[in-house]
Amino acid sequence: MIKIVIADDQELIRQSLSIVLNQREGLEVIDAVSNGQETIASIRKRRPDVILMDVRMPKMDGVQCTRIIKENYPDIKIIILTTFDDDEYVYNALKWGASGYLLKGISMDGLENAIRTVHSGQAMINPDIATKVVRLFSQMAQADYVMEVEQERSRELTKTEWKIIGEVGKGKSNREIAERLLLSEGTVRNYLSTILNKLEFRDRTQLAIWAVQKKTGRKITAPEEERL
Template sequence: MIEIIIADDQELIRESLNILLSANKEFKVIDLVENGKEVIQSVAKRQPDIILMDIRMPVIDGVECTRIIKEKYSDIHIILLTTFDDDEYIYNSLKYGADGYLLKEVSPKELTDAIITVSKGGSIIHPSVTTKAINLFSELANQSAVNIHPGDDGVKNLSDKEWQVIEKVSLGLSNKEIAQELHFSEGTIRNYLSIILDKLQLRDRTQLAIWYLQGKNRKSGNE
């Protein structure tokens, strides 16, 4: 069962999400909170699998809360559910390690599918902001302050299939989409991704995408 904390400063939204998710036997909503400070307090007590969180909240907003949670609890998955597709929100959310970025216009099925995907180690970005996300990956890759340098041995040990998975990740594809393109199961792609991150000693698929795009940009610059 996937244990979930819901965070939104609007009571109607919190309760509506609670009703929706509690109807699914795979989910257990373990707390409802209204700001980032309460999220941090709740996480310390309850250790959820997923935090479903709004971005604009009082006291501590969703982006800053993501940074704080991921620094201390890297294995807890965070999905930001918001009405905003502003570049700065997307940029900072990805930078701090958010596993999902969805707009509140998603359907109930899209939301429940996203939670299941993220709980299994995948990531979800709302289709309307995917292009922005890819552009942001490229911008991050061009910034020397976030240069990522995995060990040479790890890079040399990557197989051709692993390179294909990395390339698809850099395009913002989900595990399901990668599986469809490479004709594998989602489970196989999750295993590939886990092995790749271990070889390169990277934290998550965001770092992986940035590292790959940095390499492409360096090659382009030398041509």
């Protein structure tokens, strides 16, 4: 059972999402709150698996709340569910560790799929802003948000892992990576888990930023001595 907390300042949204999601097999809305402070209080008591987070809320907005939650509860997955696709919101939500960024026009089937996707450790970005996300990765990589990795850790990466990192840096999904490299999606997920552990990254977003930084001015390839 995937435990969900809904954070939105509109009561109608909270009630509607709670009713529909509770009817979906394997999903349970364990709380619905109206601002960031209530969200943090709720997760301390209930420890959800996934949070559906609005951006504009009173007392504490969704982006600030995301930062606090990911710093203290890194295993909790956060999906930003909002009507806004403003660059600053997207940038900061991903910067602080959100696993998904969806617009509220998404279908309920699409939202259910997104919840299951981020719960499994993948990222889910609304198709309407996917291109913007890739551009933001590049901006983040070239600005003051620098991902550092000890050289010894990057030397542990295999050739296949380097290829997967390169595809992540292009904003590719697990399915697209699997098709490109002739692997199964399950194999790609396993590789990504291993890569994150080797590089000590918190999530896929950090890996994507690092991948863009690595290929700035040169293609991401494994050193000749890297093993398969």
